[in-house]
Amino acid sequence: MPGSSHIVVAGAGSIGCFVGGLMAAGGHRVTLLGRARILDDIRAQGLHLTDFAGLDVRLPADRLALTEDPAGLTGADVVLVTVKTPATPDMARLIADHAPPVAVVVSLQNGVENADLLRAALPGRDVRAGMVPFNVVPAGPGRWHRASSGDIVIGAGQGGLAGLLSVNGLPVSESPEIAAIQWGKLLMNLNNALNALSGLPLRAQLMDRDWRRLMADQMAEALAVLAAAGIPAKPATPIPLWLTPRLLCLPTFLFARIAARALTIDAEARSSMAHDLMQRRPTEIDSLQGRIIALGARHGVPTPICRAVAGLVRRAESGGPACLGVGEIRAAISGDEGGKAD
Numbered sequence: 131m132p133g134s135s136h137i138v139v140a141g142a143g144s145i146g147c148f149v150g151g152l153m154a155a156g157g158h159r160v161t162l163l164g165r166a167r168i169l170d171d172i173r174a175q176g177l178h179l180t181d182f183a184g185l186d187v188r189l190p191a192d193r194l195a196l197t198e199d200p201a202g203l204t205g206a207d208v209v210l211v212t213v214k215t216p217a218t219p220d221m222a223r224l225i226a227d228h229a230p231p232v233a234v235v236v237s238l239q240n241g242v243e244n245a246d247l248l249r250a251a252l253p254g255r256d257v258r259a260g261m262v263p264f265n266v267v268p269a270g271p272g273r274w275h276r277a278s279s280g281d282i283v284i285g286a287g288q289g290g291l292a293g294l295l296s297v298n299g300l301p302v303s304e305s306p307e308i309a310a311i312q313w314g315k316l317l318m319n320l321n322n323a324l325n326a327l328s329g330l331p332l333r334a335q336l337m338d339r340d341w342r343r344l345m346a347d348q349m350a351e352a353l354a355v356l357a358a359a360g361i362p363a364k365p366a367t368p369i370p371l372w373l374t375p376r377l378l379c380l381p382t383f384l385f386a387r388i389a390a391r392a393l394t395i396d397a398e399a400r401s402s403m404a405h406d407l408m409q410r411r412p413t414e415i416d417s418l419q420g421r422i423i424a425l426g427a428r429h430g431v432p433t434p435i436c437r438a439v440a441g442l443v444r445r446a447e448s449g450g451p452a453c454l455g456v457g458e459i460r461a462a463i464s465g466d467e468g469g470k471a472d
C-alpha cells in the first residue's frame with residue numbers, strides 16, 4: 131500500500147463523509163460512494179466538517195471523487211464500509227464485483243456481525259472490524275459535525291493499516307481484541323434506542339437521572355447475558371463496563387463530574403438510531419437489542435428490557451410514537467415481564 135492511498139468510502143453518510151473528508155484533508159485520494167441526495171449537496175457547496183473542540187475544515191468538491199456508481203470501488207486500496215447494518219450484504223456484493231481483491235476492507239459500523247458478513251462474501255480478502263466511538267450528526271447540506279470524543283480502533287493485521295489511515299484529527303489504532311471492543315461498544319449502543327425513543331439530544335438524556343437509571347437497568351441486563359454466554363467485552367471509555375450501570379445511577383451532579391473526565395459530548399449529539407427514526411429509515415435494532423435478546427434466549431437469561439425497547443422501536447419504525455417518556459417505556463417493560471410484549 132502506498133503512503134497516500136486511494137480510500138473508497140462505501141456508504142457516504144454521517145460517518146463516511148466525516149471520516150472520508152478528514153482523510154482527504156490529510157492527503158489521501160478519497161472517493162465517496164453514496165446517494166445523490168447527499169452527494170449533490172457536496173457537489174454544490176463542498177464538504178464542511180466541524181467538531182465539539184473547534185475543528186472547522188472546508189473541502190471543495192474537487193478534492194474528492196463523488197459517485198453513485200459502485201464502479202467507483204475500482205482501484206481502491208482501502209474500502210471503508212459505512213452503511214447501516216441492514217445494507218451490508220448488498221454493499222458486500224458490490225465490493226466483491228468492483229473492488230480489487232487486494233483492497234483491504236474495513237467495517238466502521240456498529241454491531242458485532244458486519245465484519246463476518248463481509249468476510250463471508252469476500253473470501254480470501256483482508257477484512258477488518260472497526261469501532262468508531264464518536265458521534266457524527268448531519269448539520270445541514272454538505273455539513274457534518276462530530277459531537278463527541280474518542281478514537282477509532284480497527285482489528286490488528288498486516289501492513290500498518292492504522293498508521294496509514296491516521297490523519298490530523300483522526301488517529302486510528304489497531305487492537306488484537308477488536309471483538310471484545312465491539313461487544314463493549316454494543317453495550318453502549320443499547321442506548322441508541324432509548325435516545326431515539328426519548329426524542330432528546332444525548333446530553334440532555336444523560337443529564338436526566340430517570341433516563342440514566344433505565345440505561346443502567348438495560349445495560350445490567352445485557353451484561354448478565356454476556357456473562358452467561360462467556361463473551362468478553364472491553365469498554366471504549368476508561369470506565370470499566372461493570373461499573374457503568376452504578377455510575378449511571380449516581381445523582382446528576384456526581385455523574386456529570388465523572389462522565390466529563392471520560393467523554394466529551396456536545397449539545398448536538400443524538401444517536402444514529404435517533405436520526406434513522408427522524409428520517410423514517412429502518413434502524414439497526416436487530417443487531418443491537420436483537421443480538422442481546424437472541425443470546426439471552428440461548429443462555430436462559432431473561433431480557434425483558436431489551437425486548438420491550440426493541441418492540442417500541444419497531445412500532446416507531448412503522449409510524450408509531452417516537453417521543454416517549456421513561457414511564458411509558460417502563461410500562462412496556464412491565465408488560466413484557468408479564469409475557470405480553472413482542
Ligand SMILES: NC(=O)C1=CN([C@@H]2O[C@H](COP(=O)(O)OP(=O)(O)OC[C@H]3O[C@@H](n4cnc5c(N)ncnc54)[C@H](OP(=O)(O)O)[C@@H]3O)[C@@H](O)[C@H]2O)C=CC1
Pocket residue numbers: 140141142143144145146163164165168212213214215217220221224238239240241262263264265266267401402411414
Ligand atoms: N452516526 C454516528 O454517530 C455513528 C454511527 N456508527 C455506525 O456507523 C455506521 C454508519 O452510520 P451512519 O454514518 O450514521 O449512517 P448513514 O445512514 O448516515 O450513512 C450510510 C449511507 O450509506 C448509503 N448507502 C447504503 N447503501 C448504499 C449503496 N449500496 N450505495 C451507496 N450508498 C449506500 C445510505 O443511503 P440510504 O439511506 O439511501 O440507504 C446512507 O446515506 C452504522 O453501522 C452506525 O451504527 C458508529 C458510530 C457513530
Ligand SMILES: CC(C)(CO)C(=O)C(=O)O
Pocket residue numbers: 240262263264265266278318319321322400401402403
Ligand atoms: C452515539 C454513538 C457514538 C454511541 O452510542 C453511536 O455509536 C451512534 O450514534 O450510533
